[in-house]
Amino acid sequence: MGVVLNLEGSKRENASIEKLIELTHKDMARVNELILSKAGSDVQMIPEVANHLISSGGKRLRPMLTLAAAQMFGYSGDGHVKLATSVEFMHTATLLHDDVVDESDMRRGKRTARMIWGNQASVLVGDFLLGQAFRMMVEVGSLEALDILSAAASVIAEGEVMQLGVAKNLDTTEDDYLAVIKAKTAALFSAAAEVGPVIADASKTDRAALRSYGTNLGLAFQLIDDALDYGGNTKDLGKNVGDDFREGKVTLPVILSYRRGTGAEREFWKSAIENDQSDDAALEKARGLMAKHGAIGDTIGRARHFGEIARDALAPLPKSAQKNALLDVIDFCISRVT
Incomplete structure (x- = not known):
């Protein structure tokens, strides 16, 4: 019988x-019209690969943050559409790059582009x-x-390299x-919300x-993803449960379980x-070890913590x-664990 991880109390009703x-x-x-237009190319493989992922059912949360944040302050041009x-x-x-680095087979319930067209x-x-x-x-002219979005692109790339550095490293x-x-x-x-x-x-x-708000929402979002990899299901994840484990990713549930484990349990993790x-x-x-040491619940607790910081960031507005x-988005991101 499979281990059932306790995610009770993690979901807000109607989030x-x-x-x-x-x-x-x-x-x-x-x-969406601009996405289809700008993903086009005379090189046939480009729109094929791009549309495979673009049309695969993602919620497009990040661009919606950009649009809503611009609306919040009365923006009336069309620059927000291009930035989104x-x-x-x-x-x-x-995502395309990540799937190559992680050697992933599934993304949003479909075969990854690399599995169809190659790395x-x-x-x-x-x-x-x-x-x-x-x-x-x-084209937007700001x-x-x-600067904000180009800086984010650099930081994201740095993060991917940092992740390579901690891969399979239980001293993380x-x-x-x-x-x-x-x-x-x-x-x-963060950049999506700020521009x-x-x-x-x-x-x-x-x-x-x-x-x-964006930074702390993003932290909460990723921590819930970490929890879902061990406590979720393939339908909700859009990928195989346990992919992080099989890829040797040292995510927070692993870090907490390893730190809290006995000598024998640490040998298992190694x-x-x-x-x-x-x-x-x-x-x-x-x-089972995560359940024993409360690692999933504490990971969700960390996500809630960052969610509250995101909530506090918007309080003066x-x-x-x-x-x-935008406040509802916080509850939604955390409610993905069931």
Whole structure:
């Protein structure tokens, strides 16, 4: 019998992003049109690979953050549509590259692009999308927005390299891991939330509020992903449960379980993570040790902590439909664990 990990108390009733979707649906229709347009190319393989991932059912949360944040401060141009599309292309490019680095077979319930077209095509199409993203940023004409998003692109790449450095390394500390996910995941959430108020000429204080909101939302989002890899299911994850374990990723549930374990348990983790002894039986044992030491619950607790910081970041801002929608996003991200 499989181990059941206790995720009780982690879900808020009726948490959804419906308000965000409703507020941004007209602008998102324009974003979707622009995505299809900018993903086009005379080189046949480029739109094939790009559309495989773009059309695979992602919620497009990050571009919706950009749109809602711009609306919140009264922006009335069309630059937010181009920036939101740039954000989505950056995210898509990162996924294409990640799947190559991680040797992933599934993404959002479908075969990864690298499994269909190969690693080289996945990397190069990711590079094409990054190029298109930067072209759109330049078209917007905001040097500050360009600076924020280009800086995020650099930080994300640094985060990916940092992750390689901690792969299979059980000496990784919680602080080390938080630094990795702050770079590889939270940086894009932060930039997506901040560029909206930037092009709306919001105050530096308001920009900082959205930047903090995005950073902490991104940390919470990734920590819930960490928990889901051991406590979720394939349908919700869009990938195989235990992929992080099989790939030897030292995520927070592993760090906590290893630190809290007995000598014998630590030897198990070394065998599983460092020596690739990570079959289905080992995965069940890993889940059992996480349950024993409360690693999943504490990972969710950390996510809640960062979610509350994100909530506090928005507290000084005036009441608005957009603010309420962004607050709902926090609950939605954390409620993905069931």
